[in-house]
Amino acid sequence: MIDMNLIPEWALNIHPLVVHFPIALLVVAAGLNLLTFFIPKKWWDEGKNTILYGLGAVAAIAAYYTGQSAADTVFLPSQAQSVLNNHADWAFWTVWYFGLYAAARIALHWYKIMDKFSLRILAFVIALPGVFLLFQTGDHGAKLVFGYGAGTGQLLEQQSSANASATTDSLLQSNSTFTVNDNGNWSWEIGPNGVSTLLSKFQWLEGAPQDLQPSVVKSGDNYLIQLTPESSPNFFTVRNVLLNMQVDYYLDLSNFDGEVELVNHVQDAQNYDFVTLSSEGTITQGRVIGGETNIFGEESYSASGILFVRTVVNGTHFRAYINKEMAVHGHGDAPETGKVGLRLNGSGTVIIDSISLTQLN
Incomplete structure (x- = not known):
């Protein structure tokens, strides 16, 4: 397991700021990757796509470690514990997926075979599961913020009400x-x-x-x-x-x-x-x-x-x-x-x- 203690204790919680960069970079990278098949190469090419994927992977790593640090500074209700763990797990796989994917694209450029149309199609298709991982990570993160943390807290209120209605103190x-x-x-x-x-x-x-x-x-x-x-x-x-x-x-x-x-x-x-x-x-x-x-x-x-x-x-x-x-x-x-x-x-x-x-x- 990756070491979770790379962020010093005195550092500010910058995860809310950092987290938007991998989402923006990787979604834009996938979108422009698709557009590349329909526009002239002089406007946009696979090299620029690879740069975006690489920057997105680096940003995802930064978001992952700042997120681990942030998670250790908050006290969450029991209803949020599973959401937090799922968010961390999805983020872990997202980082690994796009890290390896960006490295593979760089290797294809290094060996000068990225311009093959079949490889371009394959590379784009392989990126799509990563976008799904990214979506799941962001979705669970949004539930933490808007359901249990800095947002409205509506999920917490709804679940607390549901738990209360389902409770009987039979032994009491x-x-x-x-x-x-x-x-x-x-x-x-x-x-x-x-x-x-x-x-x-x-x-x-x-x-x-x-x-x-x-x-x-x-x-x-x-x-x-x-x-x-x-x-x-x-x-x-x-x-x-x-x-x-x-x-x-x-x-x-x-x-x-x-x-x-x-x-x-x-x-x-x-x-x-x-x-x-x-x-x-x-x-x-x-x-x-x-x-x-x-x-x-x-x-x-x-x-x-x-x-x-x-x-x-x-x-x-x-x-x-x-x-x-x-x-x-x-x-x-x-x-x-x-x-x-x-x-x-x-x-x-x-x-x-x-x-x-x-x-x-």
Whole structure:
């Protein structure tokens, strides 16, 4: 995978400015390429077409990297995560397609065979799938801007309304604080019965519930569940399996010494994906396969008190946010369906305010 960190953190977000250049250059290149077959060569020729395709490919590369940088600076709602990933994937293939296409055209000129009519026809036909890739990239980008970002936000409002109308808090009706929606999304807001909810909704892969000494504490009008591990590690997950997901955690790790793994796509205790927060101030993202750890990304963070941590897994894209700021963004093979949970390895106290899961398309 291409390195995504070519744009320095201090650089301004120029993606909205850059993105128009590849669209204009490549669309004009394809249009003039077609026109070349009907006008005299002295007015416009294949050499000029190749220059436009080359400039368009360079502009596409610039737009791609500025887009990767821009994506890491915004905090998006769950409905936009799939659109963002699709936009990035279409852009990736657009860059490669037109990069190779422009290089091939330059080679044909180098060997002085570009003037053959059959090759000119073939070259134009080969450019058309690239225009389709460009359209898909731009279409998904427009949805991000006008649906979820700087535009009207109408898509977000419509989807939020649709989700609200399709939701029933079936478990809430039985006085449980663990609520499940019709679409499979769930949330756990800690209540007075937090310990019984922990025992009934989660299963243990390592350690045991009693090793956590779980108890419910109150902070003002808010209930919290306090976990104090006696032994390490302690690994527990929900029971249902999912694929693409966003999980939001509100946690306080101020009095914990060790590592808290926010795990997802768990197959068993030896195979799972994770985002690890360490008491040393590092956040690590990766995958455990057969007990062997593979790191997708690692960064440092500085935050205390109740943390809002969001983990997002959608296809080959893995993101983690702390207090609504991108903390780590890694890439890996798409995971299999699996479970969500926590793995505690250390001593001290972990406090959970709430956990919620949203499935992504």
